[in-house]
Amino acid sequence: MASAPHLPVLYQTIITALEPKSGGRYIDGTLGAGGHAAGILAQSSPSGELLGLDLDPQALAIAHERLAPFGERAHIVQASYTAMKIEAAKLAWDAVDGIILDFGVSSMQLDTPERGFSFLHSGPLDMRFTPNAPVSGAGTLSAADLVNTLPEDELANIIFRYGEERLSRKIARTIVNNRPIYTTTELADLILKYIGKKERIHPATRTFQALRIAVNNELESVEMVLPLAVMLLKPGGRLAVISFHSLEDRLTKEYFRRESVDCICPPKQPICTCNHKAIIKELNRKPIEADEAEKQDNSRSRSAKLRMAEKL
Numbered sequence: 001m002a003s004a005p006h007l008p009v010l011y012q013t014i015i016t017a018l019e020p021k022s023g024g025r026y027i028d029g030t031l032g033a034g035g036h037a038a039g040i041l042a043q044s045s046p047s048g049e050l051l052g053l054d055l056d057p058q059a060l061a062i063a064h065e066r067l068a069p070f071g072e073r074a075h076i077v078q079a080s081y082t083a084m085k086i087e088a089a090k091l092a093w094d095a096v097d098g099i100i101l102d103f104g105v106s107s108m109q110l111d112t113p114e115r116g117f118s119f120l121h122s123g124p125l126d127m128r129f130t131p132n133a134p135v136s137g138a139g140t141l142s143a144a145d146l147v148n149t150l151p152e153d154e155l156a157n158i159i160f161r162y163g164e165e166r167l168s169r170k171i172a173r174t175i176v177n178n179r180p181i182y183t184t185t186e187l188a189d190l191i192l193k194y195i196g197k198k199e200r201i202h203p204a205t206r207t208f209q210a211l212r213i214a215v216n217n218e219l220e221s222v223e224m225v226l227p228l229a230v231m232l233l234k235p236g237g238r239l240a241v242i243s244f245h246s247l248e249d250r251l252t253k254e255y256f257r258r259e260s261v262d263c264i265c266p267p268k269q270p271i272c273t274c275n276h277k278a279i280i281k282e283l284n285r286k287p288i289e290a291d292e293a294e295k296q297d298n299s300r301s302r303s304a305k306l307r308m309a310e311k312l
């Protein structure tokens with residue numbers, strides 16, 4: 001397995017925004033290699049605690065090692081972030097001071113060929129965050145299962161919707177005409193051969209993103225976790241969300257916009273009938289991006305967008 005990257009995306013911005021303090025309780029819903037979590041625990045010393053969740057057993061093993069110096073202040077659990085309320089309740093936490101969600105796939109996952117996330121390495125077409133004995137909330141079917149069994153129109157819809165791929169129908173037809181396909185490079189080479197390279201990025205890029213999102217029910221999970229996270233925050237508690245593609249960022253933006261206003265009636269309606277009340281304050285209307293130095297240092301940070309909100 002590849003080694004952990006030294007600093008996670010937008011590290012200092014996240015730590016500054018969450019203002020971890022001793023005695024505070026924090027949740028990292030996407031623990032990964034534990035970089036953000038280590039920062040939160042260090043800043044909230046000596047008695048801040050953190051509940052860290054991840055679906056990926058390899059990421060959890062690294063996080064365990066990295067967070068070992070914090071002893072019992074770090075609670076590490078293999079679970080989906082959509083189970084954060086249940087996992088917090090197991091610690092008898094009914095509310096927390098800060099939550100971070102750093103969505104998507106980590107560089108470690110991308111760089112590990114046998115996980116099948118990247119066409120840059122030859123590996124099985126897997127892409128599940130929990131490859132063995134899936135836990136609740138994790139996808140059970142691998143990318144190979146989808147590619148080799150779905151009807152052509154369903155595959156095309158996935159590639160169009162989750163990959164925002166214009167050539168989705170042509171790609172789906174190519175896949176169906178050439179199945180079975182078992183490896184990342186078989187799929188990437190097939191798309192390259194039949195679709196051709198029309199832009200700077202590899203023509204399979206968007207198809208890989210789409211399959212990964214479908215395999216792991218990523219957008220459904222994002223939609224589910226945002227209200228849960230806000231519900232779990234104490235008044236004044238902060239939520240930081242990092243997205244890596246427009247679909248995740250749009251869901252976060254729309255959720256934050258809706259929940260930060262007192263009325264969501266149609267603009268032309270003269271009298272409010274919705275009784276909606278704002279529950280959060282957006283801390284930044286425009287998403288925060290990594291600065292040039294970080295983008296140079298960590299290519300993954302180039303597409304990162306951070307949105308933050310505070311519970312009212």
Ligand SMILES: C[S@@+](CC[C@H](N)C(=O)[O-])C[C@H]1O[C@@H](n2cnc3c(N)ncnc32)[C@H](O)[C@@H]1O
Pocket residue numbers: 008009029030031032033034035036037053054055056059079080081082102103104105106107129137216221
């Ligand atoms: C970008 S990485 C997080 C990196 C982390 N912030 C760090 O400091 O190392 C995203 C992580 O989210 C995890 N993940 C994806 N979907 C998840 C879900 N529904 N529940 C929990 N973890 C999830 C992935 O396994 C991956 O390890």
